[in-house]
Amino acid sequence: MMTNIIDGKSIAAKLRSRIANEVESLKQQGIHPGLAVILVGDDPASQVYVRSKGKQTKEAGMNSFEYRLADNTPQEALLELISKLNQDNSVNGILVQLPLPRHIDEEAIINAIAPQKDVDGFHPINIGLLSTGGKATIPCTPLGCLMMLKDQLGDLSGLKAVVLGRSNIVGKPMASLLIKENCTVTIAHSKTTCIEDECRQADILIAAVGKPELVKENWIKPGATIIDVGINRIKDTENNSKLVGDVDFINVSKKSGAITPVPGGVGPMTIACLLLNTLTITLRQNNLSIPKWIINQE
Numbered sequence: 514m515m516t517n518i519i520d521g522k523s524i525a526a527k528l529r530s531r532i533a534n535e536v537e538s539l540k541q542q543g544i545h546p547g548l549a550v551i552l553v554g555d556d557p558a559s560q561v562y563v564r565s566k567g568k569q570t571k572e573a574g575m576n577s578f579e580y581r582l583a584d585n586t587p588q589e590a591l592l593e594l595i596s597k598l599n600q601d602n603s604v605n606g607i608l609v610q611l612p613l614p615r616h617i618d619e620e621a622i623i624n625a626i627a628p629q630k631d632v633d634g635f636h637p638i639n640i641g642l643l644s645t646g647g648k649a650t651i652p653c654t655p656l657g658c659l660m661m662l663k664d665q666l667g668d669l670s671g672l673k674a675v676v677l678g679r680s681n682i683v684g685k686p687m688a689s690l691l692i693k694e695n696c697t698v699t700i701a702h703s704k705t706t707c708i709e710d711e712c713r714q715a716d717i718l719i720a721a722v723g724k725p726e727l728v729k730e731n732w733i734k735p736g737a738t739i740i741d742v743g744i745n746r747i748k749d750t751e752n753n754s755k756l757v758g759d760v761d762f763i764n765v766s767k768k769s770g771a772i773t774p775v776p777g778g779v780g781p782m783t784i785a786c787l788l789l790n791t792l793t794i795t796l797r798q799n800n801l802s803i804p805k806w807i808i809n810q811e
């Protein structure tokens with residue numbers, strides 16, 4: 514079977530150009546969207562993402578405010594910064610890069626972000642709104658996955674979806690979104706008795722467990738659509754570092770109908786959806802209507 518490679522990089526580029534157009538017309542009305550990104554500590558991978566977010570934010574015509582804090586920053590200082598940004602009218606969205614250093618209580622930090630500025634959609638209010646079908650901010654990675662699925666498959670009604678992983682930032686919100694799209698959804702995880710059997714039922718498989726190349730060819734229903742959320746840095750046979758997903762891409766792609774690559778799949782869509790969420794929350798904060806092309810934010 515010839516699989517379709519879902520080109521996240523190019524879908525993300527198209528999305529960013531639509532966002533830039535919208536930002537341009539907002540600026541003509543005197544509204545200049547602004548995104549604040551806070552990075553605590555010096556994790557090299559996080560630094561790469563934060564740099565890339567800042568660059569793309571500016572390319573979309575938005576203001577980017579970056580805060581790089583030392584690894585030993587006290588929780589109180591971080592809470593104070595968030596409180597200041599909550600009150601700052603030039604800041605529409607606030608993102609605190611996760612994971613945080615161990616001495617900081619992640620839940621307390623997420624809870625401190627004003628829900629209407631929570632561009633990641635991690636605040637319990639937004640998670641609750643997503644579950645009840647309200648005006649939530651949808652977490653960027655699941656939103657990007659959904660856009661690629663709709664781009665590939667159109668209507669998802671009645672399809673059987675299996676989500677591997679139950680994290681608050683990917684697995685659970687992904688399942689909520691797919692339920693909203695009328696899929697029949699299973700969440701499988703490390704304690705699922707036969708994970709392969711669950712996967713073999715899936716028309717749509719979302720792999721978000723952080724285990725390099727876990728999903729094998731014989732786990733796949735022929736023709737299934739595979740979304741690989743994993744970003745794992747491993748050493749290849751020559752001891753060079755390379756990025757792989759949670760899916761054994763070379764072999765699974767022989768059997769799937771469509772599959773996202775790593776890199777170039779979910780990653781670029783995550784950043785594009787961060788910009789999209791910044792736009793959406795800016796429109797909401799200004800009581801402006803959300804354009805029709807922005808899916809799932811009505």
Ligand SMILES: Nc1nc(=O)c2c([nH]1)NC[C@@H]1CN(c3ccc(C(=O)N[C@@H](CCC(=O)O)C(=O)O)cc3)C=[N+]21
Pocket residue numbers: 561562608609610611612633653654744756775776777778779780781783784
């Ligand atoms: N509050 C918060 N929100 C996040 O959205 C968030 C976070 N914390 N912490 C870390 C994770 C990870 N994440 C990625 C974004 C883009 C790529 C990306 O663009 N990846 C490229 C490859 C980049 C490379 O080469 O390392 C790709 O897949 O093509 C990856 C990972 C956002 N995250």
